[in-house]
Amino acid sequence: MNKILKVLVINTLLFVSLIFSFQNNISYGQSNKIDELISITKKEENFNKRINDLDYILKKNIENRSSDKNMKSSLLERRINIDSLKYSQIKFFKMYFERQLFNCKKSEILLIKEIKEEREEALESSNVTYIKGRWPLENYRYISSGYGYRTHPITKKLNFHNGIDIPAPKNTSVIASDDGIVIFAGYKNGYGNVVEIEHFDNKKTLYAHNNSIVVNEGQVVKRGQVIAKVGSTGDSTGNHVHFEVKINNKRINPLYGISNDL
Numbered sequence: 056m057n058k059i060l061k062v063l064v065i066n067t068l069l070f071v072s073l074i075f076s077f078q079n080n081i082s083y084g085q086s087n088k089i090d091e092l093i094s095i096t097k098k099e100e101n102f103n104k105r106i107n108d109l110d111y112i113l114k115k116n117i118e119n120r121s122s123d124k125n126m127k128s129s130l131l132e133r134r135i136n137i138d139s140l141k142y143s144q145i146k147f148f149k150m151y152f153e154r155q156l157f158n159c160k161k162s163e164i165l166l167i168k169e170i171k172e173e174r175e176e177a178l179e180s181s182n183v184t185y186i187k188g189r190w191p192l193e194n195y196r197y198i199s200s201g202y203g204y205r206t207h208p209i210t211k212k213l214n215f216h217n218g219i220d221i222p223a224p225k226n227t228s229v230i231a232s233d234d235g236i237v238i239f240a241g242y243k244n245g246y247g248n249v250v251e252i253e254h255f256d257n258k259k260t261l262y263a264h265n266n267s268i269v270v271n272e273g274q275v276v277k278r279g280q281v282i283a284k285v286g287s288t289g290d291s292t293g294n295h296v297h298f299e300v301k302i303n304n305k306r307i308n309p310l311y312g313i314s315n316d317l
């Protein structure tokens with residue numbers, strides 16, 4: 056009985072400290088909405104990690120208990136009793152984290168809606184359909200191949216070039232043209248290592264042939280943030296960024312989608 060009481064007291068203290076440690080992280084209204092969104096998605100990642108860890112412990116616990124079933128000593132029975140207490144404790148923490156994750160998701164959806172509404176209002180008041188992003192490289196402006204029909208550098212056949220090619224040395228930082236959410240980060244045939252971002256207006260941008268990618272799918276990125284390093288992966292004949300812009304899922308000449316200033 057004493058042991059149970061001890062465990063309960065420890066549990067309660069742990070739980071209270073947990074609540075405080077997480078509530079202190081949430082600060083609304085002070086920072087920029089994109090920063091808030093970034094902090095919420097980071098918290099979600101953290102909760103997901105904890106839930107996975109606890110899941111692993113729960114699974115291990117069940118395995119251990121079923122393998123101990125045949126042994127019946129009083130000592131073992133006492134151990135199993137404590138185990139079952141721990142088991143419910145872990146389950147309780149898991150439920151707590153799942154609840155927190157659910158709340159984070161709710162605020163994330165709400166925040167994205169608010170950001171989109173804000174942008175929409177800004178677009179309407181200036182009578183344009185999308186926000187111009189910034190140039191995807193800091194110091195390299197030369198376009199080696201423009202948007203439109205061209206002879207493909209590898210197949211030598213006439214084809215439509217969906218983007219613009221901007222040469223730059225290997226591992227130059229590729230930057231996000233505007234605030235948004237990474238919807239693809241990985242290898243795609245032809246494109247090589249490619250990042251695609253969905254922005255909060257009606258715009259999507261794509262950055263291909265990277266040597267490496269430094270963001271993950273689902274990550275919220277800010278305008279100007281480094282997302283990849285220049286390379287020559289996929290169908291490419293040299294280090295460059297192939298950059299595409301879509302408005303309402305239709306490709307446009309990227310030059311209309313970015314401004315020359317930062």
Ligand SMILES: [Zn+2]
Pocket residue numbers: 200216218219220296297298
């Ligand atoms: Zn290209």
